[in-house]
Amino acid sequence: MTKVALSGAAGQLGRVLRSALLARGVDLRSAAGSKPLEPIVPGEDVMHGDLRDPAVVDRLLQGVDVLIHMAGTSVERPLPEIIENNLRGLVEVYEGARRHGVRRIVFASSNHAIGMYPVEDKLDLDCAFRPDGFYGLSKAWGESLARLYWDKHGIESLCVRIGSCLPEPTEFRHLSTWFGHEDFLHMMDQAINVPEIGFLVVWGVSANTRSYWNNDGGAQKLGYEPKQNAEDYAAEILPQTNPLDATAQRYQGGSFASYDFTPEGKRLKKR
Numbered sequence: 136m137t138k139v140a141l142s143g144a145a146g147q148l149g150r151v152l153r154s155a156l157l158a159r160g161v162d163l164r165s166a167a168g169s170k171p172l173e174p175i176v177p178g179e180d181v182m183h184g185d186l187r188d189p190a191v192v193d194r195l196l197q198g199v200d201v202l203i204h205m206a207g208t209s210v211e212r213p214l215p216e217i218i219e220n221n222l223r224g225l226v227e228v229y230e231g232a233r234r235h236g237v238r239r240i241v242f243a244s245s246n247h248a249i250g251m252y253p254v255e256d257k258l259d260l261d262c263a264f265r266p267d268g269f270y271g272l273s274k275a276w277g278e279s280l281a282r283l284y285w286d287k288h289g290i291e292s293l294c295v296r297i298g299s300c301l302p303e304p305t306e307f308r309h310l311s312t313w314f315g316h317e318d319f320l321h322m323m324d325q326a327i328n329v330p331e332i333g334f335l336v337v338w339g340v341s342a343n344t345r346s347y348w349n350n351d352g353g354a355q356k357l358g359y360e361p362k363q364n365a366e367d368y369a370a371e372i373l374p375q376t377n378p379l380d381a382t383a384q385r386y387q388g389g390s391f392a393s394y395d396f397t398p399e400g401k402r403l404k405k406r
Contacts (some may be wrong), residue, residue: 139327140195142228143205144172148243148300148319152203155320161327166195168206169362171268186224192231193264201327203241204228211268211394221273229284239291241326242281244336246298246312247271250388252347254311258387259349260304261367267388268395271359278336285334291356293326296348304365306387307377318342325358332357341365347387 139156143149144165156163164180165172172181184191186206196202208220225242226384250267252258264275274296281292298312300319311382318341326332336351340346344366350359379389386392 136162137200137327138162138164138198140166140199140202141205142166142195142202143168143207143243144181145170146205146209148297149205151316152205152320152323158189159324164199166206171363187219187227189227189231192227193234196228196235196237197230197273199235199237201239201241202232202237203243203244203323203326206271207243208270209393211270214269215401217269217273221270221327222276225277225280227283229280229290230343232284232290233288237290237295239332240281240284241323242277242294244278244294244296244341245271245274246296246348247388247391248274248278248296250386250392253346253385254387256347256387257349259351260338260346260353267386267392271388271391272375282334291332292334293332294334294336294338295339296325298348300339304368304372306375306379307372308379308384310365310369310372311343311347312342312387312389313343313363314339314342314363315365315367318359318361318363318375322357323362329358 139161144153145167153165157396161295167183171183174181186192229340246266249265250271251265266272266275278294281294284290285292298314299309300314302316304313335353338348338350341363342361343364380393382396383390384395
């Protein structure tokens, strides 16, 4: 049986995924950060610790075939914190994968790696990075790190540019970015079980009528067939006031794009 490790198991998506994988009978080791996890089932394989510590990474990855890496800072924060949690920690994880012969890493990338594209643009998987902050920048860097470890060391990586992964969409932007839990779990099942991935990037998004993102190619290779569509909620959402400010409504990254944004009229003029 494939041994799967899950980092970030105490996070929003980690909690959803941990319960679902255990219910599916997956041989799972779940890891949290500073606080111990309470076992969900008797004898559950759980641990915690700082992934910047190689000894913690060794405990996480011993005997593991596939790592689903959900750990790290998941919101916009000052650069030093982003560097420590999302860059240093990720390097330790990939180096640990080398030491322990981990076959595949599923890397939780983000739509914020491309968040400064206008909402009118329809993006393919090979679009250039346009991060909307230091968090998005760390995800662009993480995808490049994953590519490096595939090319130089043969560690497979699936980079999932996660949209708005929620039980259901609740605002206008989600009509384009929603990643329903049913589709999320289906994608993770495929990520664990597909025989070969190599290096692959996919949009973590459901089959939304208004999606910003074209998953052709990546989704087919993964065998990802989303069933959910945010448009089913459009009649409830469209009459509501859009909670995003004018800048956030212009860009695919939403509120991340408007954070620390310099308006055109206040930017330095070229001499």
